[in-house]
Amino acid sequence: MACAGPIIITAVPHRHIQTPIPFHFPPMARAFLGSTPSSSLLTTSRLSSFTPSLITNQRRRSLRLTTAAVVAMSEFPSEKPIQPHPSLEVIGGGRDRFLPALKDLNLPYKPFPVIGWNRHLETIFASFYRSCPDVRFRRECLRAADNGTVALDWVVGDDLRLPIDAPVLILLPGLTGGSQDSYVRHMLVRARDRGWRAVVFNSRGCGNSPVTTPQFYSASFLGDMREVVEHVTKRYPKANVYAVGWSLGGNILVNYLGQDSLSCPLSGAVSLCNPFDLVVADEDFRKGFNNVYDKALARALRRIFSKHADLFNDMPGEFNIPLAANARTVREYDDALTRVSFGFNSVDEYYSKSSxxxxxxxxxxxLLCIQAANDPIAPDRGVPREDIKANPNCLLIVTPKGGHLGWVAGPSAPLGNPWTDPFVIDFLVYLESQESKASASSTDLTAAETLV
Incomplete structure (x- = not known):
């Protein structure tokens, strides 16, 4: 059923449970490409209070700077360069430009004992046992041009607390993921504590969002992404807008940034656990223990499909509805439904052209990209290092451990936020501060030129 208007969704707090960390995991009934089990043992945390910044009347500007602004920025003293710790791989054409934002990169990456030493153990532990902050959402259902629907979950009360020019952060969860997931909520809370407005982009069918057409979403479909970004930027025209994507959400985000590079209004972005090369990811996904993730994710996709299967009755073309309803692997599901919906001749063509x-x-x-070298689902060999090195706008951080959406390390481990969260926020806050300097300098120069 389509949403007729905003819906208030209240996340029910879980009772805090003080128990030793278990090492015998329950049967995996959910996917690990960005989806948190709703029945897992979760601890809660409350949103911290903050003092909103003063509302200004000056219109915010994009990071696409004028020549005058660039000249003005050169007058600011440069920050002391950071030397990343040898345990981290830090490369990219934007390395020198963005390293001042990440001051703690000089510290070693230390996986949490036992949990962080095995990539599968870390991936499963984070999915089932990471704490999930208690957040109340106001849902906005956005109807796309093709009558499809996506759900935007905004934090209740932010419009009353935050100024209209507060930076906005769009969060893109992984495949089958949504605003219910712990890694999404941890990022949302951290951004909110810094005075940012955050919104979760739940793709069609995800996060209990309605499905109103016989089409879900894919790794390469950018229509919904474009409409969400346009909607958010029009709603907050005085704010800079940024985005963070995890796993398949990261792949969609980078596709959007690259394909719409000349028209993209975002001021910065972060990609985490991005599979990057879906052909390579598909190859590894069907090997060894990864079969467990493959089957779990296929179950999650089947559950979403079964809720809306009637929309696909009597569909023309190559749709294989029985196979989609009973798919045992992600590849079977994509071959039966996804690649047909989006006009690909084969599933291999879909993976290749969607990378x-x-x-x-x-x-x-x-763009900041963070990957784990031992990620079982987003293989390290698929990371496009040479293109990242050649792009002056990109920075890549690769940790030696981390699993997929794990990163059980740092002061909040093992139950708190991922190791990556502070670096993501520091990077985005740095971009916002640099944009503010450039905007102020550009305004001063314009005023000076007017006087002349």
Whole structure:
């Protein structure tokens, strides 16, 4: 059923449970490409209070700077360069430009004992046992041009607390993921504590969003992304807008940044656990223990499909509805439904043409990519290092451990936020501060030119 208007969704707090960390995991009934089990043991945390910044009347500007602004920025003293710790791989054409934002990169990456030493153990532990902050959402259902529907979950009360020019952060969860997921909520809370407005972009059918047409979403479909970004930028025209994507959400985000590079209004972005090369990811996904993730994710996709299967009755073309309803692997599901919906001749063509590794060279805004070298689902060999090195707008951080959406390390481990969260926020806050300096300098120069 389509949403007729905003819906208030209240996340029910879980009772805090003080128990030793278990090492015998329950049967995996949910996917690990960005989806948190709703029945897992979760701890809660409350949103911290903050003092909103003063509302200004000055219109915010994009990071695409004028020549005058660039000249003015050169007058600011440069920050002391950071030397990343040898345990981290830090490369990219934007390395020198963005390293001042990440001051803690000089510290070693230390996986949490036992949990962080095995990529599968870390991936499963984070999915089932990471704490999930208690957040109340106001849902906005956005009807797309083709009558499809996506759900935007805004934090209740932010419009009353935050100024109209507060920066906005769009969050893109992984495949089958949504605003219910712990890694999404941790990022949302951290951004909100810094005075940012955050919104979760739940793709069609995800996060209990309605499905109103016989089409879900895919790794390469950018129609919904474009409409969401346009909607958010029009709603907050005085604010800079940024985005963070995880796993498949990261692949969609980088595809958007590269393919729409000349028209993208975002001021910066972060990609985490991006599979990048979907052909490579598909190859590894069907090997060894990864079969467990494959089957779990296929179950999650079948559940979403079964809720809306009637929409696909009597569909023309090559749709294989029985196979989609009973798919045992992600590849079977994509072959039966996804690649047909989006006009690909084969599932291999779909994976090849949907890989964001092909488009990262064209990204024109600041982009931070964080990967784990031992990620079982987003293989390290699929990371397009050479294109990242050649792009002056990109920075890549690769940790030696982390699993997929795990990163059980740092002061909040093992139950708190991922190791990556502070670096993501520091990067985005740095971009916002640099944009503010450039905007102020550009305004001063314009005023001076007017006087002349």
């Amino acid at each position: 964001s590794s092909k488009f990262i060279k064209d990204v024109k805004i600041p």
